Amino acid sequence: MANALDPHAAIATTASGAPDGPLRTADGKPLARALARSQARAKRRAFWLVLPLLAFILLTFAIPIGQMLQRSFYNAGFSDNMPQLSQWFAENPRGTDPDEAAWTALAQDLQASAEARTIGTVGTRINYDVPGTRSLFTSTGRQVRRGVEPPYQAALLEIDEKWGEPRLWSAMREASNPVTTNFYLASVDRTRNDQGEIVKVPERQQIYGTLFARTFWLSLLITATTFILGFPIAHLLATLPMRKSNLLMILVLLPFWTSLLVRTTSWMVLLQQQGVINDILVWLGLIGNSQRLQMIYNQTGTIIAMTHILLPFMVLPLYSVMRTINPSYVRAARSLGATSWTAFRRVYFPQTLPGLGAGALLVFILAVGYYITPALVGGSSGQLISNMIAMHMTDTLNWSMAAALASLLLGAVLILYWLYDKLVGIDNLKLG
């Protein structure tokens, strides 16, 4: 009976009837080709419909992000503006002491760059690798603009003896090639020494490794807490009668519609030492006035505020999956003698997995990139890697470094996504 209704059934019959020849349509063309042609036309039409969106995404999302990420390994600030010296570096291998030709190239490039007013860009690029050298370039530039006489080595060393430092020459050699791995090295707390070998940065400068580890650990923790808090809520919403569950749903969505900053500041009011919660605890006599709890401006504050903010992203996918679960399965399990725990564990819970997977992935990925909340309530122990990316974007203006950190973060998230696909399967994802 089912077969008779299947539109492919007729073809299937024909196929089994003539196993050697290709299938043909009524006018004798091979069926596969006719089908492909008619589908290609439909696809082309469909493509024209999605073209505006595709172009929009490409222009406003893919290209800018691509350009941004390109900065993590490509920085032509030095090589473009110091062509002669870059040329000298290309011709002479590492280990060659700078000769007068090199000094001449340096002096002339500095002069040209100072006149073109690009010396700041050059200095900034070297300053990334050797802190304290941007002003060396700009002040030397100001002087050579007035004129500089050969021998150039003596002349430049007289302007500032820092020009003789091997560390500086090593950094200029690195920068003479616009393609560099230095920003990625710095992102994992590594640097290059005078000989160009990769070494660890001094311990007190090490920061990124710690922050990457902390970011992933806190994000996992926040995903786990949103699951523990969100699962019962979603279940309640899914099983209550429609009228009540709609009312409760508004309570879930209301904070979701409130500005992020308002919610974060509300947590400050609640959690700070002179805040509402501490006041209540002191009033109840549970803690003394001098023992007020420090619940914000540290890791605890970051976890609490971010869990609250990301909770709807866990509840909504879970809810949408739970609504579709037929209650008769659990009833059947109970009637067959399963305890309520067994029925939940073996029958109900496995059916919620697509929603759980989607919620966990959403919360985790959002948490990894979170920035405002940890900046405001994180204090010193609740900082995440995104705060360093923001610092490099807005304060130090080292966009190459920000791009390198962001690429590593993106790479790590993609690896986790791939792992999720291998372990759970991406088809098992239900966003709503």
Add this chain to the structure above:
Amino acid sequence: MKRMLILSTALGLMASPVLADVNLLSWGGAYGNSHVEAYAKPFEAESGIKVNVADADNPATPIKAMVEAGNVSADVASVEYADAVRLCDEGLLEEIDPAILAAGDDGTAAADDFIEGAITECFVGTDVYSMILAYDDSKFDGAKPATPNDFFDTEAFPGKRTMRKGAKFNLEFALMADGVPAEEVYDVLSTPEGVDRAFEKLESIKGDIIWWEAGAQPPQLLADGEVTMAYAFNGRIFNASQGEGKPFKIVWDGQIYEMEGWVVPKGAPNLEDALKFITFSTSTAPQARAAEFISYGPPRRSAAAAVGNIEGTEEPMGPNLPTFEANMANALASNLDFWVDHDAELNERFNSWLAN
């Protein structure tokens, strides 16, 4: 992006023909209002040259776009010191001859009357804001905090502190608290031992510091009783104590100041009148008048002494300004070159220190 900016600037210009007046680019808000009231209106009345005031989020951005598009509509703009140096380095500004600046009302030559760093190649300072130590007066009954070191003395002055989350300002302040005179701070900070010393000083109260990120946080933290002392921008503290009547007091010892001021975009259409406007607005009387509207101090000594009452009140504004003579006793001019060189390095170390 650049082309877009150029295009939009060009389109904007077609709509507003450049007049033979002075076109001033300012910030808007209370700060922009002080420019209109104290500079633009009196200048029009005196010289008969009209001043058209336009606002921008940060005038440095449109200046860059205008000059690169070769179609400059602004004659004078108000920018931050750091932006002025950067734009000047990139060749986007006219040089300003310090000889055009008027002598002070008391006869002091301009070069001596302006504070250190207020006049550079392309920039003349108009106002000074600063980072200061502020405390909640109601929290200390006996002795009151009076020096930077009191900020680090949690025995004598209990309670938490709040500082800006970042290396800038804090390292200098820590060194001043440790006994380094203002004029030696950057020399000390340029040595590795000096940086260690600053971090050691911060380390001594690390557990008592709440780090602020946005300028509005310090007055809020003080008002909530979360902290008893703050190292914060003076304007914010002034607004909370003057406008909202909070019992906040400022300790000026150890203040670190920065400046805003006039620049002239390269190719300004009314250069001559623009320079007249700069001469007028940076002279003693208008400078003193501007400070009555907002708690940013005039960068010239004769004007700082002549500031009257806070606009709309009978209280003198003078003692609330960073450049009031008594407030400048141990003041440090923020060193831009130092921070351009060491910003990334010291901030990485600062964040590493925070995390461990």
